Amino acid sequence: MKRVLVVFVALLMLSSAAFADDAAAGAKSLSVHTFTFKYKDADKAAAMIKSLLSAEGSMSIQPSTNALVVTDRADNLKTITKALTEFDVAPQAFRLTVRLVGASRVEGTAPKVADELRDLAPKLAMLRFNALEALGSADVAGREGDPGIVTLPTGYRADFKFGEYDPASDSLKVSDFHLSKLQNDQLTSLLKTTLNLRIGQTYIVGATKAPQSQRALMIVLVARK
Amino acid sequence: MISCQTFRANLQPGTREPELLEHLRKCDACLEYAVSTDPDNFFRAIGGEELVPPGGIDAFTSDVMAQVRVRQAEGSVAHRFLITPRRLATAAALILTVGVSALIYDSGRKAVVAPPVAHRPAQLATKPIVETYQSPNATIVEVPDSNVVMIFDDTLPADL
Numbered sequence: 001m002k003r004v005l006v007v008f009v010a011l012l013m014l015s016s017a018a019f020a021d022d023a024a025a026g027a028k029s030l031s032v033h034t035f036t037f038k039y040k041d042a043d044k045a046a047a048m049i050k051s052l053l054s055a056e057g058s059m060s061i062q063p064s065t066n067a068l069v070v071t072d073r074a075d076n077l078k079t080i081t082k083a084l085t086e087f088d089v090a091p092q093a094f095r096l097t098v099r100l101v102g103a104s105r106v107e108g109t110a111p112k113v114a115d116e117l118r119d120l121a122p123k124l125a126m127l128r129f130n131a132l133e134a135l136g137s138a139d140v141a142g143r144e145g146d147p148g149i150v151t152l153p154t155g156y157r158a159d160f161k162f163g164e165y166d167p168a169s170d171s172l173k174v175s176d177f178h179l180s181k182l183q184n185d186q187l188t189s190l191l192k193t194t195l196n197l198r199i200g201q202t203y204i205v206g207a208t209k210a211p212q213s214q215r216a217l218m219i220v221l222v223a224r225k
Numbered sequence: 226m227i228s229c230q231t232f233r234a235n236l237q238p239g240t241r242e243p244e245l246l247e248h249l250r251k252c253d254a255c256l257e258y259a260v261s262t263d264p265d266n267f268f269r270a271i272g273g274e275e276l277v278p279p280g281g282i283d284a285f286t287s288d289v290m291a292q293v294r295v296r297q298a299e300g301s302v303a304h305r306f307l308i309t310p311r312r313l314a315t316a317a318a319l320i321l322t323v324g325v326s327a328l329i330y331d332s333g334r335k336a337v338v339a340p341p342v343a344h345r346p347a348q349l350a351t352k353p354i355v356e357t358y359q360s361p362n363a364t365i366v367e368v369p370d371s372n373v374v375m376i377f378d379d380t381l382p383a384d385l
Contacts, residue, residue: 051350102385123373169350190385191376192359196352203354206375209383211364216375217385 030056031074033081036067037088040164048087048168049080083167091144092165092225094172096197098150098158099137099220103129103206120220123204129216137220144172155182158219163194171198172223179219190217197223229255238263 037045042061045068053059057072070080101117103124110130113121117132124132136152142162150158157180163173174195180187191207201222208216227235232248232255240246249256278285354374355365363378 123368123371126368126371127373127375166350166352169352171352173356188382190381191378193355193376194357195354196356197354198349201372204373205355206373207381207385208375208377209379209381211375211377215383215385 029074030071031077032069032071033077034062034067034069035081035084035088036065037084039090040088042066042068044164045084045087048166049083051168052076052080052083087167091146093141093143094162094165095139095141095224096148096160096162096172096174097137097139097220097222097224100135100152100154100156101218101220102133102135103127103216103218104131104133105129105214106131119202120204120218124218127206127216129218135217156180157182157187165199166196169196169198171196173197174221174223195221197221199223199225226251233258236262239265 035042035045042063046059046061049059049068049070053070054072054076057070057076059068059070061068068084070077072080101120101124105128113132114134116134121132124130135154135156138150138152140148140150142148144162144164146162148158148160148162150156150160158177159180160177161175163175165172174197176192177195178192179190181190182188193205195203195205197203203221205219205221206216207219227244227248229248229252232245232252235242235245236259249259354367354372355376358365358376358378360378360380362380363376366375366377368374
């Protein structure tokens with residue numbers, strides 16, 4: 001009886017060690033996978049999965065075929081494959097809300113802030129702008145790569161392009177945002193910039209000549225899916 | 226009824242005198258005195274006899290001893306089935322081996338299903354709000370944790 005018990009225990013220990021070794025070996029072996037992209041650029045995909053690669057992982061871009069060759073542990077490749085599948089999708093639709101606000105620094109008692117600007121007042125107060133004036137707002141819908149135009153009754157006009165959506169930062173690029181103003185039947189260019197807007201968050205981009213300027217133009221932007 | 230003085234003068238251990246017993250039943254003070262002399266006087270006062278078990282004292286004693294032997298036999302039988310220290314040690318070793326083996330196997334299997342990368346918290350990458358701006362001489366200030374950016378550009382018109 002005692003011998004049978006000893007043999008049984010020994011067999012049990014050997015089999016468990018063997019199973020553990022198999023599992024560890026499966027997790028550590030490296031695999032190679034080539035991803036070819038239909039909608040997105042391979043170099044952008046490479047930048048996106050950089051943080052997902054393990055210490056043993058590596059990748060190389062093939063520009064001629066717009067492909068990415070990834071070498072990594074088999075289990076990690078599953079995560080990378082999932083991320084790249086979600087990344088290489090047809091251009092997505094977005095909606096951009098643009099509001100223009102004139103902000104001033106007023107001595108003494110500041111005029112009452114309009115209800116539509118109440119959400120901005122605390123943030124602009126940090127910059128010592130206490131008088132706010134709504135200069136118009138508009139919503140523009142479009143897909144990645146589409147152009148967008150905002151024309152406001154106050155004479156302001158914004159031309160831009162819906163850039164690419166970046167899942168890693170959950171942000172939309174608003175490329176070549178060109179703000180101009182119609183003055184004396186002539187369109188005057190004010191500024192041109194490219195912005196990254198995280199989806200669903202409100203951004204305020206203020207523009208003025210100098211930090212001590214008493215007036216600034218605030219461009220308030222929200223990108224939504 | 227005899228007087229208390231007569232009762233106490235004639236009281237002897239194991240007495241069965243009717244006059245003494247009658248006085249004992251009726252006089253509490255003498256009952257206390259008699260019990261302090263011989264406790265059995267109390268039972269004799271209420272008419273009690275010497276208690277003898279049915280079948281006699283010898284039969285009673287042999288019955289008791291028989292029960293004692295039965296109990297001892299039961300105890301020895303139960304003792305045979307008690308877990309010996311050696312058996313306890315063997316069982317503990319077996320449980321420990323199976324447990325450790327299962328733990329090693331399970332940890333190996335978890336490595337396959339849930340790699341360290343998969344456990345990384347989903348942290349969003351951070352990008353600058355203003356990626357490019359037309360004028361290289363402009364000063365761009367991003368107010369931390371507020372999504373507010375100020376562009377200070379000397380080339381901008383005064384009446385924005």
